Amino acid sequence: MAGLHLKPRAPFATRADLTGITPSGLAGLSRAEIERLAVPHGAARLPLAELFFVESGPDGVLLIEIGDERLDHVGAGLEAGEIIVDGAVGAWAGQGMSGGVLRIAGSAGAFLGAEMSGGVIELAGHAGERAGGASSGSRRGMSGGLLAIRGNAGPFLAERQRGGLITVGGAAGEGLATDMIAGTVAVAGGAGPQLGRGMKRGTVLLHAAPELPAGFIDTGSHDMIALRLIARRVPELAGFLGGATHARRIVGDTLMGGQGEVLVV
Amino acid sequence: MIINGVEIRDSFAEAFPMVGTRLIITADTPDWALTAGRVTTGFATSVIGCGCEAGIERTLAPEETPDGRPGVSILIFAMDFGSLKKVVPLRLGQCILTCPTTACYAGVEEGKRVPMAKTIRYFGDGYQISKKIDAKRFWRVPVMEGEFVCDEDTGSVEGVGGGNFLILARSRGQALKAAEVAVAAMTKVPGNILPFPGGVVRSGSKVGSKYKGLFASTNHHYCPTLYGTVDSALTPETGSVMEIVIDGVSFDSVAACTKAGIAAVCELGAAAGVIAIDAGNYGGNLGPFHFKLREIMGADATGAK
Numbered sequence: 001m002a003g004l005h006l007k008p009r010a011p012f013a014t015r016a017d018l019t020g021i022t023p024s025g026l027a028g029l030s031r032a033e034i035e036r037l038a039v040p041h042g043a044a045r046l047p048l049a050e051l052f053f054v055e056s057g058p059d060g061v062l063l064i065e066i067g068d069e070r071l072d073h074v075g076a077g078l079e080a081g082e083i084i085v086d087g088a089v090g091a092w093a094g095q096g097m098s099g100g101v102l103r104i105a106g107s108a109g110a111f112l113g114a115e116m117s118g119g120v121i122e123l124a125g126h127a128g129e130r131a132g133g134a135s136s137g138s139r140r141g142m143s144g145g146l147l148a149i150r151g152n153a154g155p156f157l158a159e160r161q162r163g164g165l166i167t168v169g170g171a172a173g174e175g176l177a178t179d180m181i182a183g184t185v186a187v188a189g190g191a192g193p194q195l196g197r198g199m200k201r202g203t204v205l206l207h208a209a210p211e212l213p214a215g216f217i218d219t220g221s222h223d224m225i226a227l228r229l230i231a232r233r234v235p236e237l238a239g240f241l242g243g244a245t246h247a248r249r250i251v252g253d254t255l256m257g258g259q260g261e262v263l264v265v
Numbered sequence: 266m267i268i269n270g271v272e273i274r275d276s277f278a279e280a281f282p283m284v285g286t287r288l289i290i291t292a293d294t295p296d297w298a299l300t301a302g303r304v305t306t307g308f309a310t311s312v313i314g315c316g317c318e319a320g321i322e323r324t325l326a327p328e329e330t331p332d333g334r335p336g337v338s339i340l341i342f343a344m345d346f347g348s349l350k351k352v353v354p355l356r357l358g359q360c361i362l363t364c365p366t367t368a369c370y371a372g373v374e375e376g377k378r379v380p381m382a383k384t385i386r387y388f389g390d391g392y393q394i395s396k397k398i399d400a401k402r403f404w405r406v407p408v409m410e411g412e413f414v415c416d417e418d419t420g421s422v423e424g425v426g427g428g429n430f431l432i433l434a435r436s437r438g439q440a441l442k443a444a445e446v447a448v449a450a451m452t453k454v455p456g457n458i459l460p461f462p463g464g465v466v467r468s469g470s471k472v473g474s475k476y477k478g479l480f481a482s483t484n485h486h487y488c489p490t491l492y493g494t495v496d497s498a499l500t501p502e503t504g505s506v507m508e509i510v511i512d513g514v515s516f517d518s519v520a521a522c523t524k525a526g527i528a529a530v531c532e533l534g535a536a537a538g539v540i541a542i543d544a545g546n547y548g549g550n551l552g553p554f555h556f557k558l559r560e561i562m563g564a565d566a567t568g569a570k
Contacts, residue, residue: 228332
């Protein structure tokens with residue numbers, strides 16, 4: 001795709017939905033067709049060019065300038081290519097994406113990377129609730145790829161996560177990894193209460209032991225070879241793990257028959 | 266062709282296609298990694314009786330291994346992919362899983378997949394844990410000592426098995442000394458193993474036997490105690506013959522290994538009792554790979570004869 005540059009004409013008065021505005025979604029469309037694409041805006045649908053100045057940009061990249069917290073579904077369903085947002089985004093950014101890269105310079109609303117199965121999301125700011133989680137009523141959250149949040153994550157991060165890796169530079173809110181099925185979450189800045197309720201499998205990496213529900217059992221501190229392997233194979237976790245060789249392994253949620261683990265390193 | 270008084274006979278080694286893989290074994294100490302490597306590649310001298318040919322390729326420094334601990338890389342070769350898929354999990358389960366402090370990783374990325382923890386994980390009885398990173402999965406199997414960490418599977422290569430050369434010397438001691446020097450030089454060439462004890466075969470075989478049902482028997486043409494009584498390939502002064510067999514990941518790696526070995530033997534030269542270098546073949550009709558000794562040593566000849 002020829003690169004595209006979108007610049008909001010004005011701050012959004014109501015929520016806009018950018019579903020389908022991805023490099024592959026725009027491939028094969030002429031500039032005029034792109035400008036006429038109908039974008040849900042509040043209760044109405046407006047042509048893309050009425051909301052944004054549309055210009056060409058570097059190949060394969062969709063650049064959204066300024067950003068807006070009312071811009072929903074940015075990069076939803078992204079399969080390949082790169083989307084860069086020079087500011088904040090609303091809810092559902094990167095929802096269901098299977099490949100490509102989504103870089104967001106600001107913060108994101110709820111459901112960031114919900115049910116994503118591949119690709120990379122890099123968020124410089126904070127994430128709202130249920131990042132990497134499942135859509136309402138859905139049984140499975142994120143199943144693959146990387147969701148890297150540099151700031152804090154809201155409540156219920158990684159809810160029903162099924163696979164992939166989530167890293168958080170700041171702290172995570174309450175209910176982290178609720179009903180987690182598999183996958184890995186590393187939170188550098190600590191986690192809120194009620195972590196891991198209903199957790200089946202999967203790994204939560206923390207630096208300090210959190211407050212855990214009754215179903216978690218502390219198995220003690222162990223020399224774990226897997227830590228050294230992960231530190232080398234997963235560059236995104238190398239900094240978090242450092243040269244760690246030991247971890248305190250807390251297993252749960254055993255009240256639900258779960259075998260998930262919180263590793264405190 | 267004569268190099269340093271050693272005759273390089275106009276012969277060739279005849280080798281066969283084999284399917285092989287590489288495993289990386291790590292452990293807390295180099296000794297334990299080596300122990301696991303030796304045990305896993307034990308009883309694997311020849312496919313004729315062992316089902317596979319295996320050996321330690323080289324030792325690995327901590328910075329070369331996936332988990333930063335000392336390790337060894339081993340190569341395992343079998344006649345076909347089906348056999349390889351059987352022998353690798355078998356040896357992994359009996360020899361690496363059981364060896365204190367070890368972990369085991371894929372040593373080949375490309376090619377058809379050979380199962381590792383894909384099979385062995387069931388030892389975890391439901392308590393095993395997997396982690397998938399990109400397309401690569403590894404398993405953590407809880408064991409009494411701690412955890413056994415192992416990759417899901419490894420790739421495979423179409424290699425070459427049965428590269429060889431023979432060292433003809435005046436005495437057993439001199440033949441053995443020359444073989445030891447050759448092995449020391451050959452183990453420095455990556456991508457190859459010398460599957461026989463210490464890298465050396467003292468009982469090279471020929472195909473077939475006078476006895477029904479025996480596939481291989483002593484290569485009587487090279488037995489010094491039969492000299493004169495059979496169609497001997499030896500000279501009167503030859504007192505002993507040692508063979509070195511090479512399996513490698515490619516024709517070129519086996520050729521490079523052969524050259525390194527013969528060059529080391531020739532450096533000892535006639536003064537150390539080495540008479541000639543020969544090679545084992547079946548007339549050239551059985552194996553598609555021919556390692557012609559004089560071609561391989563071409564550049565090193567000092568006086569052609």
